[in-house]
Amino acid sequence: MTPIEGFGAAAPDASRPMRADARRNRARVLEAAEAVFAAEGVGAPTEAVARRAGVGIGTVFRHFPTKEALLEAVLVERMRALVEHARRAAEDDEPGAALFGFLERVVEQTATKHAFADALSGAGVDVTEVVRDVRAALLAAVDALVARARAAGAVRADVGGAAVVAVLVGASHAALWAPDEPTRATAVRVILDGLRHAP
Numbered sequence: 001m002t003p004i005e006g007f008g009a010a011a012p013d014a015s016r017p018m019r020a021d022a023r024r025n026r027a028r029v030l031e032a033a034e035a036v037f038a039a040e041g042v043g044a045p046t047e048a049v050a051r052r053a054g055v056g057i058g059t060v061f062r063h064f065p066t067k068e069a070l071l072e073a074v075l076v077e078r079m080r081a082l083v084e085h086a087r088r089a090a091e092d093d094e095p096g097a098a099l100f101g102f103l104e105r106v107v108e109q110t111a112t113k114h115a116f117a118d119a120l121s122g123a124g125v126d127v128t129e130v131v132r133d134v135r136a137a138l139l140a141a142v143d144a145l146v147a148r149a150r151a152a153g154a155v156r157a158d159v160g161g162a163a164v165v166a167v168l169v170g171a172s173h174a175a176l177w178a179p180d181e182p183t184r185a186t187a188v189r190v191i192l193d194g195l196r197h198a199p
Helices: 020-040 046-053 056-064 067-089 095-107 110-122 134-151 161-177 181-193
Strands: none
Touching: 020 046, 020 056, 020 067, 020 110, 046 056, 046 067, 056 181, 067 095, 067 110, 067 134, 095 110, 095 134, 095 161, 095 181, 110 161, 161 181
């Protein structure tokens, strides 16, 4: 990835801690990017992100020298949010409801995640490498969530984290192929219901 022309500085040195105002600006840019890309798609201009964040375009490029760098950061932040959601859900008093609520949230985000991944892949970015660490954290969090739901008798005894992830992939593809929202909801429910413990 090449820095945007006119803002050719390298990405901020990760070994040096950012000042508090720089951290706030970076967080604002990420929050704005999440909202703009969700509303307008990943093709939305970086200038729209800067406007929503209330910062200059130079501030955006100081933190994210390329559009791809910004997309990478938003994708990773979305996955980190899922990790935190899974960890909180694993502490819920109703493990079964917590697990299925988490799975439904993941499926709801599928289309957006695919859009980010497709845009990055199209720019020559190795998406697998970008999300490697956060993906490992997510799988560990899902394992813990599934283990609690299984211990509570909410899911089948033969279901583990890897099986749930495989089911999620199937449910996510079904959601993308469904022609309308009622069909999507039914298809996803049918697939996820296969994880439930049969009385």
